[in-house]
Amino acid sequence: MDEQLKQIGERLKGLRDALDLTAQEVADACGLNVEKYEKVEQGEEDITISKLMKIAHKYGVSAEELMFAEAPRMKSYFVVRKGQGMSVERTKAYKYQSLVSGYVNHKADVFIVTVEPKPEAHTVYKNNHAGQEFNLVLEGAMDIYLDGKTIRLNEGDSIYFDSSKPHGMLAVGDKAVRFLAAAIG
Template sequence: MQERIKEVAARIKELREILDISQESMASDLRISQDTYRRYENGEEDIPASILYEISRKLGVEMSILLTGEAPRMHYFTVTRKGQGVSVERRKQYKYQNLAANFINKKAEPFIVTVEPKPESTPVHTNSHPGQEFNLILEGSLKLFIKDHEIVLEEGDSIYFDSSCDHAMVALNNKPARFLAIIM
């Protein structure tokens, strides 16, 4: 996994340098500290999927190029077989599988996300990114924290929200929760 983090970081650095964008500008646009950005780009720290998505937008490339080093090739459709999505383990508490990594010019990023249960009932870290997000619970139960709201979602429930608001989630009942997340 550490090697994969370094490969993604190297692709980001190379593209940023080709485009003549400074690390300071990237950090500012991503609303993170310059130190945090440098750790991401040096492969010293895992990059959250939401930040990776914003980096891809800033660099003008598909997120899959950063993840795999290959350009998407599909123009009309792409099929992702069960369990075969491109793995994006960008946050320790969540596991992501990108379901459309091979489609060109996506208007949204669809993921299957797995949240493992933890002893804490409240999240340690929140997340935010520009845009909107749709989540549909496929398995388990999830407590979603959005700003000062706590919402419990059960299998089959869904939520659509402004993802620029601080948000996080925890799996409930000591079982993993899986959901479809579409980031727009």
């Protein structure tokens, strides 16, 4: 994971250099203070997918280019075979596998997210981003914390919500939860 964080940081710095932007401008675009953003560029801090999406949208690149260093190429269709989507482990507990990374100008970011259980967790990290989000639980169960409410989702359950509201999730029980997440807008 540390190598992935370092590579994402290098790509963010490269984007900033190519567009002649200051660290403060990019930090402001994604809602981070400049000190934390500079640590992200140095590979010392993690950055959420939603913040990467904000940067990508603001500066006209795809989130996949920032996460995977791959530019989408397909214009008619894009197939991802089971288990073959480009993936990034955001933290030890979260793994994102992109299902749309190769399609040019996709309107939604779609991932299979795997969240490992954290029985000792008392705090849930929440984020928010523009648009809407759809989650469908494929395996396991999770609690989603959405705008002050806790909603239990079991295998086969789904939720569609305003993703500008603070939201986060935890795996429930002793096994990982896998869910389809589609961020739209």
